[in-house]
Amino acid sequence: QKEVEQNSGPLSVPEGAIASLNCTYSDRVSQSFFWYRQYSGKSPELIMSIYSNGDKEDGRFTAQLNKASQYVSLLIRDSQPSDSATYLCAVGRNNNDMRFGAGTRLTVKP
Amino acid sequence: ETGVTQSPTHLIKTRGQQVTLRCSSQSGHNTVSWYQQALGQGPQFIFQYYREEENGRGNFPPRFSGLQFPNYSSELNVNALELDDSALYLCASSPGGRETQYFGPGTRLLVL
Numbered sequence: 484q485k486e487v488e489q490n491s492g493p494l495s496v497p498e499g500a501i502a503s504l505n506c507t508y509s510d511r512v513s514q515s516f517f518w519y520r521q522y523s524g525k526s527p528e529l530i531m532s533i534y535s536n537g538d539k540e541d542g543r544f545t546a547q548l549n550k551a552s553q554y555v556s557l558l559i560r561d562s563q564p565s566d567s568a569t570y571l572c573a574v575g576r577n578n579n580d581m582r583f584g585a586g587t588r589l590t591v592k593p
Numbered sequence: 594e595t596g597v598t599q600s601p602t603h604l605i606k607t608r609g610q611q612v613t614l615r616c617s618s619q620s621g622h623n624t625v626s627w628y629q630q631a632l633g634q635g636p637q638f639i640f641q642y643y644r645e646e647e648n649g650r651g652n653f654p655p656r657f658s659g660l661q662f663p664n665y666s667s668e669l670n671v672n673a674l675e676l677d678d679s680a681l682y683l684c685a686s687s688p689g690g691r692e693t694q695y696f697g698p699g700t701r702l703l704v705l
Contacts, residue, residue, distance in 0.1 A: 487635070515693075517693065517694075519696075525698070525699075526681075526683055526696040526697060526698050526699045527636065527683070527696050528595075528696070529693060529694075529695060532693050571635055571636070573635075580638055580641070580649050580651070581626070581638060581694065582638065583628075583635030583636045583637070584635050585633070585634055585635045586634075586635050
């Protein structure tokens with residue numbers, strides 16, 4: 484079992500729709516959770532961080548965390564073609580060791 | 594722009610050679626982490642430096658080594674390069690070991 488698992492996709496949604504990205508993790512002591520966006524050929528850029536159970540909203544993005552289910556998700560509302568990228572889920576364990584999933588490739592079609 | 598810089602941007606080496614990659618952290622950040630990202634994969638944690646000391650290491654062999662300097666910039670050294678070392682090497686800085694990490698643009702290494 485991989486430490487951080489994501490659906491590799493590709494996930495395709497029409498412009499204006501909601502994109503839902505999911506991530507599960509195996510280490511119950513994980514304390515911090517992050518979503519990064521990575522455009523092709525570029526480095527990851529931070530979208531959201533979340534540390535407590537529940538929802539956290541920032542603009543069109545909402546991160547959801549359920550530690551009991553070891554599950555974290557990212558919702559993108561009103562998806563735009565510029566949101567087309569690979570989305571990486573990252574999980575911080577003892578705070579100096581961040582583990583990434585392989586990423587979900589999202590395509591938003593005009 | 595995160596304020597994290599890396600050099601060089603691209604590098605070509607041959608098997609068996611040694612390479613040094615450099616990273617300047619964002620102002621105010623004392624922690625630097627290094628990651629290796631192979632094509633189609635997520636970044637893999639190599640190690641982290643906090644105030645010039647190694648503060649955690651991933652599952653990489655000893656030929657991957659590093660340094661952090663008093664100004665918190667950092668180097669990643671890889672000896673005896675292998676073909677599988679071809680990857681994007683990412684540096685990320687944070688205000689502390691427990692804080693959110695911000696990535697530099699990366700160095701793309703090709704080993705022939």
